[in-house]
Amino acid sequence: DVKVTQSSRYLVKRTGEKVFLECVQDMDHENMFWYRQDPGLGLRLIYFSYDVKMKEKGDIPEGYSVSREKKERFSLILESASTNQTSMYLCASIGGTVYGRGYTFGSGTRLTVV
Amino acid sequence: AQTVTQSQPEMSVQEAETVTLSCTYDTSESDYYLFWYKQPPSRQMILVIRQEAYKQQNATENRFSVNFQKAAKSFSLKISDSQLGDAAMYFCAYRSAGGSNYKLTFGKGTLLTVNP
Numbered sequence: 001d002v003k004v005t006q007s008s009r010y011l012v013k014r015t016g017e018k019v020f021l022e023c024v025q026d027m028d029h030e031n032m033f034w035y036r037q038d039p040g041l042g043l044r045l046i047y048f049s050y051d052v053k054m055k056e057k058g059d060i061p062e063g064y065s066v067s068r069e070k071k072e073r074f075s076l077i078l079e080s081a082s083t084n085q086t087s088m089y090l091c092a093s094i095g096g097t098v099y100g101r102g103y104t105f106g107s108g109t110r111l112t113v114v
Numbered sequence: 115a116q117t118v119t120q121s122q123p124e125m126s127v128q129e130a131e132t133v134t135l136s137c138t139y140d141t142s143e144s145d146y147y148l149f150w151y152k153q154p155p156s157r158q159m160i161l162v163i164r165q166e167a168y169k170q171q172n173a174t175e176n177r178f179s180v181n182f183q184k185a186a187k188s189f190s191l192k193i194s195d196s197q198l199g200d201a202a203m204y205f206c207a208y209r210s211a212g213g214s215n216y217k218l219t220f221g222k223g224t225l226l227t228v229n230p
Binding site for chain 1: 120123147149151156157158159161164205207209216217218219220221222223
């Protein structure tokens with residue numbers, strides 16, 4: 001089975017810090033995604049990448065950037081963390097011959113900015 | 115832009131009973147995929163069932179089935195013989211079959227409680 005691994009399950013950071021959320025998948029998937037999940041708002045797309053060094057903005061990219069230097073790794077960067085970025089962050093990937101099946105998700109990083 | 119609406123923020127069901135979660139969506143496309151994902155307290159999103167829009171037959175996976183009404187843009191999930199392990203947040207999601215970005219658009223979720 002495809003595995004998508006997010007490096008931290010829980011993270012607490014201070015306002016103004018630069019924060020890196022890491023995501024690694026082990027099945028050579030071309031497409032990777034970062035979503036933010038908030039109660040009552042569902043999942044909202046922040047950024048996605050369809051290839052190494054390629055990225056596109058999702059619906060809520062403000063305050064975030066991403067990096068994809070290697071195919072298996074997709075990093076979400078909070079340039080200067082703010083309290084309104086306290087949330088659950090989910091990484092996902094899709095590729096190969098299973099596009100119709102939907103994503104494989106990581107188990108999420110719950111980020112608290114204090 | 116596509117939108118997905120789940121009108122029931124919370125639902126509850128007795129163990130062994132049947133429950134139906136509602137989902138509607140808005141799109142101008144004719145070919146697309148629809149999904150139901152389950153997110154238990156462990157937070158791991160699990161694909162429950164998917165439906166291709168070009169298929170008239172409703173998808174079924176064991177105790178989970180969908181009622182796909184393409185003209186009405188409705189995609190409800192029926193859970194039969196509910197079990198305690200079915201308690202979770204359920205998300206309906208849409209993806210276009212065309213293009214190459216594979217973005218999923220999610221509803222806001224329905225929290226399902228299963229009572230013993």
